[in-house]
Amino acid sequence: xxxxxxxxxxSDDVSTGGENPGGTGxxxxxxxxxxTSTTATTVEDLRLEIPVERPRRAENFVALCFTVSVLATIGxxxxxxxGGQPQAEGALLGLGLAGIGIGxxxxxxxxxxxxxxxxxxxxxxxTEKDKQAFGAAFSRGQVAVERRGFLGKLLGAAIGVFSIVxxxxxxxxxxxxxxxxxxxxxxxxxxxxxVQINGRPVMADDVDVGGVLTVFPEGHEGDAVSQTxxxxxxxxxxxxxxxxxTWSPHGYLAYSKLCTHAGCPVSLYQxxxxxxxxxxxxxxxxxxNGARPIFGPAPRLIPxxxxxxxxxxxxxxxxxxxxxxxxxxxxxxxSTTLNPPKKAAxx
Amino acid sequence: xxxxxxxxxxxxDDRLGVARxxxxxxxxxxxxxxxxxxxxxxxxxxxxIIITGIFLTLFFVPxxxxxxxxxxxxxxxxxxxxxxxxxxxxxSLNVRAGLVMRQMHHWAADIFAAAIVVHLCRIFFTGAFRxxxxxxxxxxxxxxxxxxxxxxxxYSLPDDQISGAGLRIAFSIFLSIPIIGTWGAFLLWxxxxxxxxxxxxxxxxxxxxxxxxxxxxxxxxxxxIMWHQKHTDFPGKDKSNRKVVGSSFWPTYTAKTxxxxxxxxxxxxxxGGLFQINPIWLYGSYEPYKVSYAVQPDWYMGWLDGxxxxxxxxxxxxxxxxxxxxxxxxxxxxxxxxxWSITSSTGPAIDPFAPGSGSGSCPST
Ligand code: HEM
Ligand code: FES
Numbered sequence: 051x052x053x054x055x056x057x058x059x060x061s062d063d064v065s066t067g068g069e070n071p072g073g074t075g076x077x078x079x080x081x082x083x084x085x086t087s088t089t090a091t092t093v094e095d096l097r098l099e100i101p102v103e104r105p106r107r108a109e110n111f112v113a114l115c116f117t118v119s120v121l122a123t124i125g126x127x128x129x130x131x132x133g134g135q136p137q138a139e140g141a142l143l144g145l146g147l148a149g150i151g152i153g154x155x156x157x158x159x160x161x162x163x164x165x166x167x168x169x170x171x172x173x174x175x176x177t178e179k180d181k182q183a184f185g186a187a188f189s190r191g192q193v194a195v196e197r198r199g200f201l202g203k204l205l206g207a208a209i210g211v212f213s214i215v216x217x218x219x220x221x222x223x224x225x226x227x228x229x230x231x232x233x234x235x236x237x238x239x240x241x242x243x244x245v246q247i248n249g250r251p252v253m254a255d256d257v258d259v260g261g262v263l264t265v266f267p268e269g270h271e272g273d274a275v276s277q278t279x280x281x282x283x284x285x286x287x288x289x290x291x292x293x294x295x296t297w298s299p300h301g302y303l304a305y306s307k308l309c310t311h312a313g314c315p316v317s318l319y320q321x322x323x324x325x326x327x328x329x330x331x332x333x334x335x336x337x338x339n340g341a342r343p344i345f346g347p348a349p350r351l352i353p354x355x356x357x358x359x360x361x362x363x364x365x366x367x368x369x370x371x372x373x374x375x376x377x378x379x380x381x382x383x384x385s386t387t388l389n390p391p392k393k394a395a396x397x
Numbered sequence: 398x399x400x401x402x403x404x405x406x407x408x409x410d411d412r413l414g415v416a417r418x419x420x421x422x423x424x425x426x427x428x429x430x431x432x433x434x435x436x437x438x439x440x441x442x443x444x445x446i447i448i449t450g451i452f453l454t455l456f457f458v459p460x461x462x463x464x465x466x467x468x469x470x471x472x473x474x475x476x477x478x479x480x481x482x483x484x485x486x487x488x489s490l491n492v493r494a495g496l497v498m499r500q501m502h503h504w505a506a507d508i509f510a511a512a513i514v515v516h517l518c519r520i521f522f523t524g525a526f527r528x529x530x531x532x533x534x535x536x537x538x539x540x541x542x543x544x545x546x547x548x549x550x551x552y553s554l555p556d557d558q559i560s561g562a563g564l565r566i567a568f569s570i571f572l573s574i575p576i577i578g579t580w581g582a583f584l585l586w587x588x589x590x591x592x593x594x595x596x597x598x599x600x601x602x603x604x605x606x607x608x609x610x611x612x613x614x615x616x617x618x619x620x621x622i623m624w625h626q627k628h629t630d631f632p633g634k635d636k637s638n639r640k641v642v643g644s645s646f647w648p649t650y651t652a653k654t655x656x657x658x659x660x661x662x663x664x665x666x667x668x669g670g671l672f673q674i675n676p677i678w679l680y681g682s683y684e685p686y687k688v689s690y691a692v693q694p695d696w697y698m699g700w701l702d703g704x705x706x707x708x709x710x711x712x713x714x715x716x717x718x719x720x721x722x723x724x725x726x727x728x729x730x731x732x733x734x735x736x737w738s739i740t741s742s743t744g745p746a747i748d749p750f751a752p753g754s755g756s757g758s759c760p761s762t
Pocket of ligand 2: 310331
């Protein structure tokens, strides 16, 4: 008997097993297109016929799978108790589980009744009568509630006020501290010595031309916001932008390490082309003219830290950065960076 | 044996009256088609994520407190690391079967998200989202988003150099949201980046409790609705809007689907044991001033990473006071007209409409 299965191997030898309690033939059996079999679940018919011709082979296969699983799992227990070894554990655990899985799936596919059985899909919407009964039930309550409309409104107010006031301490207690102007400033102050992560101050002759160091304001080693890239780009001062004539003693340029795109540490200095590359999304900045982005998603020049050498050999900050470092944020007042002096992109 | 079973069934039926509904359930018809397996892969990956995740919670310490590493991995000895990082290294290298469990958890997350996406494609291209199944479509989409979010959060938990860089970017994305961005970012992180140690414990409770609970609830609704509405099916003999054709839940479908669960479990165990993923002991504990050149999120975050890359480098100043950061800045939103103006220092490189944008500049020139 032909069946309606779409992709089951060997499903052709399924036959209907005689009478079924529902009183109708199985859907597939009537063979008359889609609309003929009218009643539900023909699965009550215990057709235990299975799709394969030689069940013994399938049985053996399933038995093999389960046996492999048992052996692998015992192996896993031994490996584990001997101290474990990741690859062996993974392989044995995998075999142990996959053995059960493949065995079960094969049992289901080859040694269990495949039907195809047919079941009615019920109509999802209920009847008009049901809907009306629901409406009536609901309005009964609604009438009772609306009769005391004033109380209802008060209840709404009580719950509303409670929700607002109740949520407030929850949110507020998470603010510790509040944003304030934390994003606008770093820890650099006038005279801060530039130090390395280990606290060692940087002297004017510490870095050769072409070298870089990550520096912080003294006392704030490791500070995520103040991190600064100190580049010895030359042996003589460089004026990166008009007004920055005194910012680079001995050819040291100090730029914030925070990318103006999304805040990654901009750390790859390419000396040949005097560029900085941000590893996160490949923004490229030219350092000789104020770390202007010439490629990638970074929208702004990287702020430059004005530094000085008072004559004692220590490199110090002349002041904090003169604009907020890092990526943009709503409260960032951009007037200082809007319409920056234009220079040709590139070198 | 059989009598015992019937005895037990009677016991329950006397108390709960469930014989009829259970019979209907056992006889439920499931259509056979390989593409119905996709959703199952997703569901079983979730189950395996929970199993392996529970194992991880037994050893993971969600804290950014700094300690000096003194464990068995020699290259890290003497370094200052966070407890979260140290415990994840310990899970990987000292806890028995810990590495397998951790890598299974990570692989399961990747497979989970992939299975949902392919499952979604099946739903989309066969039109299975149409009435009456819109609700389930929306639930499925919501779960996809939650899984991606929870994957990102889990990826951040070990507090290693790479995931820390991801968190930095996430903080910056929060910052860029107009009006509420700064407050939102500070709320979540408990201060300016990297926060004062709040983010990992908060992410932890989101990761192992809140989001999984929401996903589990949605999954239950998803399956319940699917069960009630019945599967969609491809056209075929005897199939119609009124009929479901296939094999029955008990025993055929039960055997097959339980088998699939174990196959997926086993497959993930093989992946977890044999294919290294996220070897955090090589990356080091997160330090905000360091960066690795291998900063790549898991594949399911690729859309966000890509969006960050292709977003034009524009910032818009609003009312000469507020800044609309790059992701929210739009060309044409009043360019060059007050009170709006746009900073675009890369204008010639990126903005095709900027005057004089004939030649782009690129980093190698
Ligand atoms: C949607 C569900 C989930 C996804 C997508 C997911 C994903 C991830 C990922 C990608 C990691 C990083 C793994 C690594 O270190 O390489 C992780 C870590 C972790 N997950 Fe999950 N997870 C989920 C649910 C859970 C649940 C339910 C639990 C616990 C019951 C859990 C417990 C953990 C723990 C303790 C860690 C930190 C240890 C570690 O990093 O290895 N996760 N998760
Ligand atoms: S963070 Fe530097 S390019 Fe995105």
